[in-house]
Structures are given as structure tokens and as C-alpha cells.
Amino acid sequence: MAKIIIVLLSYLIGSIPFSLLVPKLMAGVDIRTTGSGNVGATNVLRTLGAKGAIIALIGDVLKGFVAAWLGMMVGGTLLAAICGLVVVIGHCYSVFLKFNSGKGVATAAGVMLYLMPKIIIVLLVTFVIITFLSRYVSLASITVAALFPVMVILFNFPLEYTIMSILMAILVIYRHKENIERLRQGTESKIGQKM
Numbered sequence: 001m002a003k004i005i006i007v008l009l010s011y012l013i014g015s016i017p018f019s020l021l022v023p024k025l026m027a028g029v030d031i032r033t034t035g036s037g038n039v040g041a042t043n044v045l046r047t048l049g050a051k052g053a054i055i056a057l058i059g060d061v062l063k064g065f066v067a068a069w070l071g072m073m074v075g076g077t078l079l080a081a082i083c084g085l086v087v088v089i090g091h092c093y094s095v096f097l098k099f100n101s102g103k104g105v106a107t108a109a110g111v112m113l114y115l116m117p118k119i120i121i122v123l124l125v126t127f128v129i130i131t132f133l134s135r136y137v138s139l140a141s142i143t144v145a146a147l148f149p150v151m152v153i154l155f156n157f158p159l160e161y162t163i164m165s166i167l168m169a170i171l172v173i174y175r176h177k178e179n180i181e182r183l184r185q186g187t188e189s190k191i192g193q194k195m
Contacts, residue, residue, distance in 0.1 A: 006074045010067035010083040014090020017101055018059030019044050022052050036189065039094075040102040042137045045191075057106050063087055064110025072114070081164040084111035088168055092175050103175040105141045108168050112148070115161060119151040135190035138179035145172040 019039045023029040027048055031039055035046040041060060045053035064087050071083030088108050094101040112120045123144045130140035149165040173180075182188035 003075050003079055006070050006079065007082055007086055010070065010086040011090040012095070013063050013067050014087035014092075014107060015094040015096050015101075016059070016063060017094055017097055018063075019056040019102060020097065022056040022059070023048050026052050026055075038102065039097060041106055042191075046189075060091065060102070060106035061110035061113065063091060064107040064112075065114045066110075068111045068114040077115075077158050078160045080115055081158075081160040084108075084115060085164045085167055087111065088171060092171060103141065104168070104172045105145070108145070108148070108172060111164075111168075116152065116155070116157060119148075119155055122151060123147060131191065136183065136188055137191055138176055138188060139183060142173055142176050142180065145169045145176075 017039055019041055020031055023031045023034075023044055029047060031037075031043055031047060035043040037043070041053050041057040044056045064084065067083045067087035068080050071080035088104040088111065091102050091107040092104045093099040109120065109124075112123070126147060127140045127144045130143055131137055134140070146169060148169050149162060152162050152165040179188055
């Protein structure tokens with residue numbers, strides 16, 4: 001019973017929309033009506049600037065970290081992997097936002113930070129380089145999501161982490177489907193570009 005409660009709690013933790021709450025509390029802005037309309041830290045950056053984006057980002061990362069930690073404390077690596085996946089699902093399909101919210105990148109990073117800190121550095125450096133060179137956060141996010149399961153396999157993490165990383169990568173890439181289409185068409189917004 002405790003394990004089921006932890007999984008449900010992980011979903012609810014993931015559902016907390018920091019990228020909606022931070023702009024509302026800081027500036028009275030509904031992030032869904034500005035910029036890209038996405039409830040995510042990149043859109044907070046476009047709308048509020050670095051300070052608001054950093055606060056929202058920390059909140060989203062902490063969701064993943066806390067859910068993975070809870071899973072590990074209650075049920076070991078298998079429950080930690082389940083909670084890690086479920087918290088990202090909660091972020092992407094928030095019960096508080098009619099089951100539609102962010103894209104899961106920062107929350108997935110929080111899961112990685114707790115369960116697999118060895119690979120977070122490699123993926124973070126990759127993310128920064130791609131963002132710097134292309135100025136497309138979406139391209140960096142998609143690339144890092146695709147690399148995530150590869151890194152988990154290369155570093156020989158437990159099977160449950162491999163399965164979690166594959167499912168998480170599929171979810172994050174799927175949530176970027178509109179960005180992928182805009183990248184193909186050359187209409188995707190770059191960092192620093194006004195929408």
C-alpha cells in the first residue's frame with residue numbers, strides 16, 4: 001500500500017506547475033497566454049527573464065529529485081525508477097492543468113540528478129553546447145532526451161533505469177512534436193528571439 005501511495009504522490013508532485021505559479025506570483029502573468037504558451041522554464045525565460053526562469057527551473061528539477069528519492073527510500077531502485085517516470089508524466093500531464101502542461105525536461109533532469117548523477121554532467125554539457133551553437137533550446141532538449149537511454153546503457157545502470165530512461169525519452173520527445181515540426185519548417189523560436 002505504501003508503494004502505491006508513493007507512486008500517486010509522485011504524480012501529484014510532478015503535477016505542481018511551478019512554471020505557471022512563478023510568473024503568476026512574480027508578475028501576475030498567465031504563462032499560457034504569453035510567448036509559446038508552454039508551461040515550462042523556457043517560456044518563463046522569454047516572459048519574465050532569467051530570475052523567474054531560474055526559480056521555475058529549480059522547482060521543476062526538485063520535483064524529479066524528490067520523487068526519485070521517495071521511491072528509493074520506500075522501495076529501492078525499482079520503485080525509484082517508477083516514481084521517476086511517474087513524476088515526469090505528472091509534469092507533462094498535470095491534473096491541475098487539465099492534463100496538459102510542460103515537456104518534462106527539467107523534471108527528468110531532477111530524476112537523473114538523484115539516481116544517476118554520473119551522466120547528468122555529460123548531458124548538461126551537451127545541452128549547453130547545442131543551445132549555445134544553435135540557440136534552439138528545443139533541439140538541445142530533444143538531443144539530450146535521445147542520448148539519455150544511451151548513456152544509461154553505456155554506464156551499465158540497472159535494467160529498471162534503462163527501461164525508465166527509454167520511456168522517459170519517448171515521452172519528452174513526443175511532447176516536443178510541435179517543436180520538431182517547427183524546426184523542420186525553420187520557424188522555431190531561438191533563445192533571445194522575440195515571439
